[in-house]
Amino acid sequence: MRDAAAFEPAVAEVQPVPPRRSTGGLRRSERRAGVLFVIPAVLLYALLLALPIIQTFYYSLTRWNGIDATFIGLANYERLFSDPTFWRVVANNVILLAAIPIAILIPLAVAFLLNEHVSGWRFFRSAYFLPTAISWVVIGIVAVRFFAQRGILNSLLAALGIPVTTDMLASEWTAMVAVAITFIWSVFGTNTIIFITGMATLDRDVYEAARVDGAGGFATFRHITIPLLMRFIQFAFVLTLITGFTALFSLIFVMTTGGPGFGTTTLEFYVYQTAFAQGEFGYAAAVGVVLFVIVFGISLIQLRLLRDRSE
Amino acid sequence: MARAGRRLQRLAIFAILSVAVVVMLFPFAYMLLTSFRSYDQFLAGSGFSLDSWQGLFDELPVVQQMINSAIVTGSSVALILFASTTAGYAFAKLRFPVAPLLFVGILAGMMIPVQSIIIPEFVNIANAGLINQYPGPILVYAALGIPFGTYLMTTYFRGVPTELVEASLMDGASYRQIFIGVMVPLAVPAIVTVAVLQFIQIWGDLLIGLLFLNQPDVRTITVGLATLQSARIIPVPMIMAGSILSLLPAVIVYLFFQRQLIAGLTMGMGK
Numbered sequence: 001m002r003d004a005a006a007f008e009p010a011v012a013e014v015q016p017v018p019p020r021r022s023t024g025g026l027r028r029s030e031r032r033a034g035v036l037f038v039i040p041a042v043l044l045y046a047l048l049l050a051l052p053i054i055q056t057f058y059y060s061l062t063r064w065n066g067i068d069a070t071f072i073g074l075a076n077y078e079r080l081f082s083d084p085t086f087w088r089v090v091a092n093n094v095i096l097l098a099a100i101p102i103a104i105l106i107p108l109a110v111a112f113l114l115n116e117h118v119s120g121w122r123f124f125r126s127a128y129f130l131p132t133a134i135s136w137v138v139i140g141i142v143a144v145r146f147f148a149q150r151g152i153l154n155s156l157l158a159a160l161g162i163p164v165t166t167d168m169l170a171s172e173w174t175a176m177v178a179v180a181i182t183f184i185w186s187v188f189g190t191n192t193i194i195f196i197t198g199m200a201t202l203d204r205d206v207y208e209a210a211r212v213d214g215a216g217g218f219a220t221f222r223h224i225t226i227p228l229l230m231r232f233i234q235f236a237f238v239l240t241l242i243t244g245f246t247a248l249f250s251l252i253f254v255m256t257t258g259g260p261g262f263g264t265t266t267l268e269f270y271v272y273q274t275a276f277a278q279g280e281f282g283y284a285a286a287v288g289v290v291l292f293v294i295v296f297g298i299s300l301i302q303l304r305l306l307r308d309r310s311e
Numbered sequence: 312m313a314r315a316g317r318r319l320q321r322l323a324i325f326a327i328l329s330v331a332v333v334v335m336l337f338p339f340a341y342m343l344l345t346s347f348r349s350y351d352q353f354l355a356g357s358g359f360s361l362d363s364w365q366g367l368f369d370e371l372p373v374v375q376q377m378i379n380s381a382i383v384t385g386s387s388v389a390l391i392l393f394a395s396t397t398a399g400y401a402f403a404k405l406r407f408p409v410a411p412l413l414f415v416g417i418l419a420g421m422m423i424p425v426q427s428i429i430i431p432e433f434v435n436i437a438n439a440g441l442i443n444q445y446p447g448p449i450l451v452y453a454a455l456g457i458p459f460g461t462y463l464m465t466t467y468f469r470g471v472p473t474e475l476v477e478a479s480l481m482d483g484a485s486y487r488q489i490f491i492g493v494m495v496p497l498a499v500p501a502i503v504t505v506a507v508l509q510f511i512q513i514w515g516d517l518l519i520g521l522l523f524l525n526q527p528d529v530r531t532i533t534v535g536l537a538t539l540q541s542a543r544i545i546p547v548p549m550i551m552a553g554s555i556l557s558l559l560p561a562v563i564v565y566l567f568f569q570r571q572l573i574a575g576l577t578m579g580m581g582k
Binding site: 027029030031032033034035037038040041042044045047048049050051052053055056059066110113114116118119120121123124126127128129130131132133134135136137138139140141142144145146152185188189190193194197217245246249250253254257267268271272275276281284285288289291292295296299300 | 329331332393395398402405417424426432433450487521540550
């Protein structure tokens with residue numbers, strides 16, 4: 001309070017100063033402050049994000065073992081696109097893509113039910129969201145126990161009297177399905193929260209009107225909730241897509257280490273394997289570029305859609 | 312009649328939601344239950360003991376690894392908070408050359424997958440002699456957190472009236488004083504959101520820790536667990552005990568800051 005009073009005369013004295021000189025001095029100190037304040041972020045960004053992505057592009061054109069790099073033009077890409085293993089890896093990413101509609105629809109339906117606010121809904125919401133706080137490593141550790149031959153899934157099947165014994169992690173395609181199921185489980189909470197947030201923005205009157213018109217639960221869901229939530233569905237879709245392409249490394253490392261064979265190796269895991277298990281840094285950089293182009297492309301489409309909507 | 316139908320409907324909804332809760336919480340119950348069994352009890356499927364917890368602390372460097380996780384995660388989050396609040400303030404409230412270009416550049420960093428930069432990053436950090444040193448992964452985590460942190464802080468600071476800054480300037484405060492005295496106190500909710508999101512992400516990360524801290528005594532708990540698990544040499548109950556130990560800090564943070572976590576998630580929608 002006393003400080004403020006002390007400043008009053010100073011303010012009065014400043015006023016007669018010609019405005020242009022005053023703003024000039026102010027602008028200079030503002031510029032200096034601005035530059036100083038962004039330096040930490042810009043340094044970290046430039047040295048540890050921007051520089052390595054440029055290096056990745058450069059080294060993808062070389063034969064590189066981490067020490068000596070020889071420029072070989074597009075040879076890594078030619079080799080990559082004619083390599084059956086690469087296409088096997090891409091196929092695994094496509095399986096994950098196929099899981100995305102399920103990873104969207106189940107949370108959407110659950111959010112719709114949650115939005116009815118039956119007793120205990122807050123607890124349900126917290127329980128669904130909890131796995132979001134859990135490391136993919138821990139999720140993977142439990143998932144291995146779930147799918148293992150002497151694991152939980154087989155105990156469940158036996159308890160239900162179903163005479164089938166599974167060993168999903170032991171063969172290529174079923175292992176990939178097991179990873180995809182775990183992926184769906186892991187993103188369930190996040191997507192449910194996104195849809196719950198979306199539904200909270202919807203007008204309750206619309207539902208009442210639908211009910212008065214005699215629309216049943218499913219009709220309301222299909223014809224009112226889904227269209228009105230399109231923005232949120234699209235956001236969840238892109239988020240899940242990017243998660244599928246870039247966040248499953250730990251899960252795969254723990255569950256299958258990419259196997260059996262290349263059965264569960266996705267693009268991101270292939271980068272790691274090629275570089276750090278086989279020491280082919282240049283070739284791995286080319287895979288990294290392919291991954292970057294895909295993820296960057298998805299993000300740009302997302303931005304474009306957001307902009308179209310706001311116009 | 313209609314009311315009875317409505318009640319039945321709500322009961323059905325409750326039942327479906329309960330099934331989903333079982334599916335989502337079952338793994339946690341399984342971990343907890345299994346961790347309180349010895350290996351023999353685990354195979355037999357009955358009985359309880361503290362053997363696996365005892366074994367975990369006796370045979371594995373988990374205490375050291377929890378400390379490593381705390382050092383790495385804590386320092387990374389602190390660095391992210393420092394760099395992204397200062398940058399957010401500058402981008403939102405100060406005019407300086409190339410600001411728009413820098414801002415777009417940093418935001419574009421959100422679209423770079425870690426795996427696409429990890430190889431040169433590893434070689435650069437190795438050349439700097441920072442493999443198996445805490446600063447190596449700390450710097451990498453900090454850089455990875457900067458784009459989102461800066462985006463969130465800038466958005467938040469833009470909502471703060473510019474008059475506040477101008478009034479303080481008139482009072483003779485410097486830009487630094489305004490930042491510390493006015494902007495940071497106002498931004499606490501956003502700062503907590505960034506801190507919680509980054510804490511959970513870095514605490515649970517594997518790839519960076521795996522590559523940059525490859526000696527057992529400097530590893531984080533998450534990396535320690537993952538390497539044990541992938542080697543398949545560790546008794547199941549013991550790895551479950553380790554899993555619970557590792558997820559405790561993240562779960563505690565989650566229980567206290569659930570709201571901020573949700574806020575941070577939906578912030579990404581860029582309204």
